[in-house]
Amino acid sequence: MTAALEARGLGFSYGDEPVWEDVSLSLEAGQVAFLVGPNGAGKSTLLRCLAGWLAPSAGAVLLDGNPFGGRRRLAPRELVYVPDVPAFYDDLTAAEHISFVLAANDARDLGPRAEELMGSLGLAGHEQALPSSYSRGMREKLACVLALMLSPRVVLLDEPHGPLDPEAARALSGELSCAARAGAAILLSCHHDVPALEPDLVVRLEGGRLAREGVRA
Numbered sequence: 776m777t778a779a780l781e782a783r784g785l786g787f788s789y790g791d792e793p794v795w796e797d798v799s800l801s802l803e804a805g806q807v808a809f810l811v812g813p814n815g816a817g818k819s820t821l822l823r824c825l826a827g828w829l830a831p832s833a834g835a836v837l838l839d840g841n842p843f844g845g846r847r848r849l850a851p852r853e854l855v856y857v858p859d860v861p862a863f864y865d866d867l868t869a870a871e872h873i874s875f876v877l878a879a880n881d882a883r884d885l886g887p888r889a890e891e892l893m894g895s896l897g898l899a900g901h902e903q904a905l906p907s908s909y910s911r912g913m914r915e916k917l918a919c920v921l922a923l924m925l926s927p928r929v930v931l932l933d934e935p936h937g938p939l940d941p942e943a944a945r946a947l948s949g950e951l952s953c954a955a956r957a958g959a960a961i962l963l964s965c966h967h968d969v970p971a972l973e974p975d976l977v978v979r980l981e982g983g984r985l986a987r988e989g990v991r992a
């Protein structure tokens with residue numbers, strides 16, 4: 776089966792300083808993978824490379840078997856990425872962010888799904904506020920709504936559970952499980968156990984290398 780997301784022999788350096796080398800990873804549709812490793816191991820850097828935000832110094836990223844780099848425009852719903860610090864427009868409300876992203880992805884029919892996600896992640900009633908007035912956890916939730924409402928095929932998230940309260944963390948896990956059952960390949964970084972989400976695979980980045988840890992008990 777062709778992998779939904781594949782990294783082949785990736786390397787990355789900031790200047791002359793390599794962060795990691797020879798990173799290979801393969802994720803099929805419907806699989807959930809956790810990316811773990813100590814602070815500074817390069818998890819965010821790897822997610823940025825997989826998302827096309829940074830160009831790797833070696834290797835290739837493939838989506839559904841097709842080479843992907845920052846210069847190739849993604850097809851709607853091909854891949855979404857929730858970075859460690861999600862950014863928003865200063866002068867658009869949460870509802871306007873949703874409308875804008877749906878329109879940009881030619882997915883206006885997914886408005887009800889966005890509304891459902893706002894409810895399940897605890898943002899119902901906050902649609903007309905500016906994300907700049909949100910708490911950190913609320914901004915993380917909105918970023919997850921904007922990503923998941925598109926029913927994407929590949930989902931990359933940088934420590935999405937970190938700023939969430941336990942109830943919201945379980946709700947996010949439920950939505951991620953639901954996305955995986957619908958066929959999404961999901962890679963998320965984490966430091967601690969993630970509530971209510973069982974990964975199919977755990978990969979550890981440490982000492983400049985990525986190793987498969989297997990499935991958590």
Ligand SMILES: Nc1ncnc2c1ncn2[C@@H]1O[C@H](COP(=O)(O)OP(=O)(O)OP(=O)(O)O)[C@@H](O)[C@H]1O
Binds near residue numbers: 789812814821
């Ligand atoms: N813009 C940058 N310029 C230079 N070095 C950077 C830059 N961003 C990150 N680094 C370095 O790259 C290494 C990996 O950082 P990265 O943020 O990817 O790690 P991480 O595993 O996500 O860490 P954490 O668990 O703390 O979030 C670190 O040594 C960091 O100092």
